[in-house]
Amino acid sequence: MIAQMLMDGLIAGSMIGLGAIGITLTYSILRFANFAHGELVSWAAYFALSVSTALGTALPGLSASLGPFSFGWSLPLGLIAAMALTGLLALFADTLLFARLRARGASTIILVMAGFGAALTLRSLLEFIFTSKPMYFTSALQIARPLFAGARATPDQLLGLGLAVALVAAVHLILTRTAAGRAMRAVSENQALAGLAGIDVAKTIRLVWLFGASLAAVAGVMAGLLVQIRPYMGHDLLLPLFAAAILGGIGSVPGAMIAGLIVGLAEAACVNFIGAEWRAAVSFFILVAILLLRPQGLFGKAGA
Amino acid sequence: MIELISYGAFFLTLALTYAIMCLGLNVQWGQTGLFNVGVAGFVGIGAYVSALLTTPDAPDRFGGFDLPIAVGWIAAAIAAALASALLGAMTLRLRSDYLAIATFGFAVVVQLAVLNLQKLTGGPFGISFIPRPFGALASDPLVFGLCNLAVVGAVTLAVYGALEHLMRSPWGRVLRAIREDEQAASALGKNATVFRLQAFAVGGAIMGLAGAVQGHFIGYISPEGYVPILTFQVWAMLIVGGSGNNRGAIAGAILVWAIWAASGAALAAFIPADQQARASALKIVMIGVAICLVLLLRPRGLLGERATVSRHVENAGDHAKDKAS
Amino acid sequence: MSEAPALATRGLVAGYERDLPIVRGIDLTIGKGELVAILGPNGAGKSTYVKAIAGTVPCFGGAIMLDGKDITAMPLHQRISAGLAFVPQTENIFASLSIGENLQLAADVLPKALRAARLEKMWAMFPDLASRPALRAGQLSGGQRQMLAVARALIVEPQVLILDEPSAGLSPKIVSSVFAMLQSINRSGVTILLVEQNVKAALAIADRGVILVEGQLRHEGNAAQLATDPLLAELYLGAQPEKASA
Numbered sequence: 001m002i003a004q005m006l007m008d009g010l011i012a013g014s015m016i017g018l019g020a021i022g023i024t025l026t027y028s029i030l031r032f033a034n035f036a037h038g039e040l041v042s043w044a045a046y047f048a049l050s051v052s053t054a055l056g057t058a059l060p061g062l063s064a065s066l067g068p069f070s071f072g073w074s075l076p077l078g079l080i081a082a083m084a085l086t087g088l089l090a091l092f093a094d095t096l097l098f099a100r101l102r103a104r105g106a107s108t109i110i111l112v113m114a115g116f117g118a119a120l121t122l123r124s125l126l127e128f129i130f131t132s133k134p135m136y137f138t139s140a141l142q143i144a145r146p147l148f149a150g151a152r153a154t155p156d157q158l159l160g161l162g163l164a165v166a167l168v169a170a171v172h173l174i175l176t177r178t179a180a181g182r183a184m185r186a187v188s189e190n191q192a193l194a195g196l197a198g199i200d201v202a203k204t205i206r207l208v209w210l211f212g213a214s215l216a217a218v219a220g221v222m223a224g225l226l227v228q229i230r231p232y233m234g235h236d237l238l239l240p241l242f243a244a245a246i247l248g249g250i251g252s253v254p255g256a257m258i259a260g261l262i263v264g265l266a267e268a269a270c271v272n273f274i275g276a277e278w279r280a281a282v283s284f285f286i287l288v289a290i291l292l293l294r295p296q297g298l299f300g301k302a303g304a
Numbered sequence: 305m306i307e308l309i310s311y312g313a314f315f316l317t318l319a320l321t322y323a324i325m326c327l328g329l330n331v332q333w334g335q336t337g338l339f340n341v342g343v344a345g346f347v348g349i350g351a352y353v354s355a356l357l358t359t360p361d362a363p364d365r366f367g368g369f370d371l372p373i374a375v376g377w378i379a380a381a382i383a384a385a386l387a388s389a390l391l392g393a394m395t396l397r398l399r400s401d402y403l404a405i406a407t408f409g410f411a412v413v414v415q416l417a418v419l420n421l422q423k424l425t426g427g428p429f430g431i432s433f434i435p436r437p438f439g440a441l442a443s444d445p446l447v448f449g450l451c452n453l454a455v456v457g458a459v460t461l462a463v464y465g466a467l468e469h470l471m472r473s474p475w476g477r478v479l480r481a482i483r484e485d486e487q488a489a490s491a492l493g494k495n496a497t498v499f500r501l502q503a504f505a506v507g508g509a510i511m512g513l514a515g516a517v518q519g520h521f522i523g524y525i526s527p528e529g530y531v532p533i534l535t536f537q538v539w540a541m542l543i544v545g546g547s548g549n550n551r552g553a554i555a556g557a558i559l560v561w562a563i564w565a566a567s568g569a570a571l572a573a574f575i576p577a578d579q580q581a582r583a584s585a586l587k588i589v590m591i592g593v594a595i596c597l598v599l600l601l602r603p604r605g606l607l608g609e610r611a612t613v614s615r616h617v618e619n620a621g622d623h624a625k626d627k628a629s
Numbered sequence: 630m631s632e633a634p635a636l637a638t639r640g641l642v643a644g645y646e647r648d649l650p651i652v653r654g655i656d657l658t659i660g661k662g663e664l665v666a667i668l669g670p671n672g673a674g675k676s677t678y679v680k681a682i683a684g685t686v687p688c689f690g691g692a693i694m695l696d697g698k699d700i701t702a703m704p705l706h707q708r709i710s711a712g713l714a715f716v717p718q719t720e721n722i723f724a725s726l727s728i729g730e731n732l733q734l735a736a737d738v739l740p741k742a743l744r745a746a747r748l749e750k751m752w753a754m755f756p757d758l759a760s761r762p763a764l765r766a767g768q769l770s771g772g773q774r775q776m777l778a779v780a781r782a783l784i785v786e787p788q789v790l791i792l793d794e795p796s797a798g799l800s801p802k803i804v805s806s807v808f809a810m811l812q813s814i815n816r817s818g819v820t821i822l823l824v825e826q827n828v829k830a831a832l833a834i835a836d837r838g839v840i841l842v843e844g845q846l847r848h849e850g851n852a853a854q855l856a857t858d859p860l861l862a863e864l865y866l867g868a869q870p871e872k873a874s875a
């Protein structure tokens with residue numbers, strides 16, 4: 001059953017990795033640990049659910065299953081809408097809250113606390129609107145197919161895994177090969193100098209929010225598809241996301257993905273050898289270990 | 305009338321246990337600027353440690369040890385202080401937001417531990433028969449209630465007095481100096497990290513004590529008592545009371561607890577049962593909005609009245625700091 | 630060509646806090662093609678003055694004119710396209726980016742058609758950098774960093790180039806090559822405003838020098854005259870032994 005454990009770990013890990021890329025980006029460029037990132041994940045799942053349900057009702061053809069997957073075209077369309085809407089939500093929060101604090105030169109910890117307040121607000125609003133009852137994108141049950149050495153996975157799970165790998169590559173390329181990516185990295189290192197180099201820092205920061213929120217949206221839809229949709233889904237994912245971002249080294253996109261997989265595998269091992277009830281504690285112990293042994297993370301620069 | 309007085313005593317006693325937590329948080333955030341997102345974890349540790357030490361021997365779990373209540377309370381404070389010190393030692397020399405993340409994770413782990421370590425904590429069933437101060441008087445609700453109020457009130461006053469004294473001592477002045485201008489403070493040769501660690505542990509100890517006091521007052525504890533919502537409540541109390549200010553922390557705790565209890569009662573009375581969970585979600589929305597509004601509108605008040613946060617510390621690296629020249 | 634000076638400040642007041650301005654009313658006019666050195670004791674406000682012109686320190690009063698246009702309220706990044714480039718004294722390159730990325734990101738503000746040619750021009754001008762574009766800029770030596778910072782500023786072909794103590798912390802040999810480079814940039818038509826502690830070297834290439842004390846201009850003069858004025862050197866720059874021998 002070791003093969004199955006690895007498979008489960010990789011699937012959960014790719015989900016964590018996806019969320020952690022968003023956190024590591026916003027963390028390194030906006031320079032604070034955003035506790036509301038988990039809520040972007042949850043809101044995205046509900047956005048996608050609402051849009052895909054509406055689409056499916058209006059055009060029933062769109063909810064017919066796509067090939068081996070459990071969902072129809074309405075879900076990918078819902079995901080695209082969710083990326084846009086979550087981006088707008090993040091920009092809205094930035095304009096209303098974070099940008100004002102930044103303009104005042106607020107310290108990191110004030111921004112962290114603002115994120116905490118925003119998280120409370122956003123999460124409980126979801127609970128108010130949708131109640132805490134779990135929801136699902138589809139009611140279709142999928143059969144896990146045998147893969148190798150007795151390990152099984154559903155087509156949805158394999159799609160998620162593939163999507164995660166593709167997105168890491170895409171984000172990495174955007175950061176290293178495009179003008180917008182260079183601008184983000186420059187702003188991450190030194191905002192004043194970025195301005196002197198002709199970069200519009202305010203615009204770049206808005207871009208980072210959009211980018212981070214879109215990634216949160218993919219993670220949220222994936223978590224909603226593979227597990228379930230709940231107002232607390234993002235909150236519960238937050239600790240693994242932070243652990244992965246720090247383990248990977250803040251700012252490192254490949255690092256966040258690899259660390260996400262490590263966290264996922266560690267959780268799967270915990271479920272297998274210790275017990276499922278301790279799963280949520282795994283991230284904390286990874287976090288403790290990394291802070292004690294290598295606080296800059298596996299792929300981070302010392303002193304960062 | 306008598307019923308009203310004994311309800312009043314009950315309400316006030318419970319509110320004061322929150323006031324103690326709030327005082328602990330005030331040492332960490334209000335005085336030192338350390339952001340603790342895991343208040344529930346430290347309160348929970350205190351409650352469980354004291355319960356374990358003071359309950360009579362129970363066949364289905366480890367302990368209890370039937371020790372005096374005072375021993376339980378002291379042990380609760382020590383245990384929470386140790387946990388805080390460990391977390392602080394791990395994170396305080398790193399980025400300022402790592403402490404926030406670590407405390408967040410810590411609360412998750414404490415919650416899991418009390419739920420899963422059934423042999424130690426009673427698991428989901430919790431621990432009951434926690435000895436209550438003046439338990440012998442329980443047959444007379446009024447006297448019993450007033451005696452408990454007196455004890456919890458005395459603890460609150462003692463913590464308040466000790467903190468006021470500490471804040472006026474050289475130690476308190478150094479804390480404020482560090483909070484207001486870290487570079488200036490370290491230039492003075494003070495080891496800022498050690499001072500912040502001490503403040504964090506003192507705050508943690510107070511939260512642990514508050515957890516123990518509350519557990520003994522109610523007589524029963526279970527994992528649901530230490531979920532994240534407790535953290536949010538204590539934050540709301542500190543923010544309403546105005547952080548940096550110990551009297552405000554106590555007043556804020558009583559006020560927020562009153563609003564919380566009253567709105568809970570109103571919800572139960574006027575909102576249909578199936579909508580009550582939704583309505584209480586709105587209560588949390590309000591806490592969140594309040595936190596954001598205070599940050600936006602009263603940033604100075606947040607760090608205490610004398611706070612002068614240097615706006616330019618971050619880019620002063622290569623310049624002499626003396627403005628006198 | 631218009632008659633407007635390349636750069637001018639009128640009664641400029643700037644600093645870090647409104648009630649404690651560091652720059653207290655500076656009037657300075659720099660003609661097209663001039664190389665002006667700003668001298669003055671430590672803490673006089675030289676860095677604050679040039680940062681205010683570049684836009685990283687807020688102005689509380691007065692005006693900054695670039696080629697006749699008022700840029701006082703212009704956001705930082707737009708001053709670049711207006712023709713102003715600034716090389717700060719420290720942290721003037723992106724250490725976590727490669728040499729190539731440092732230049733590329735500065736070129737990104739140019740129209741697409743111009744970028745490749747400008748990059749080529751910089752590579753030709755700084756062969757030391759061209760030989761290893763993929764190296765992380767943080768691994769460069771002090772002199773090479775200064776070169777990269779200047780290249781980053783020049784790639785947009787500014788009309789006015791401002792540098793804050795480009796020779797600080799460099800070995801004497803490198804200092805002279807930095808100054809030679811500045812002189813040739815100036816001869817190619819770029820107006821230069823140069824803050825320097827290295828008085829002798831700065832005045833050797835400058836047309837004019839100004840002395841700043843406690844946030845105000847105290848003295849202004851022809852570079853050659855200033856260089857041989859021992860009284861000024863003692864008053865404002867501290868008596869330096871090397872000056873006595875000059």
Ligand SMILES: Nc1ncnc2c1ncn2[C@@H]1O[C@H](COP(=O)(O)OP(=O)(O)O)[C@@H](O)[C@H]1O
Pocket residue numbers: 616619620623624625626627629645651669670671672673674675676677678
């Ligand atoms: N970031 C800053 N915040 C507050 N004051 C500063 C800052 N940077 C410099 N100063 C003050 O401004 C004055 C002038 O400094 P500066 O412009 O760096 O002088 P110079 O470059 O002539 O040595 C000094 O008194 C210095 O302490």
Ligand SMILES: [Mg+2]
Pocket residue numbers: 675676677718
């Ligand atoms: Mg200077």
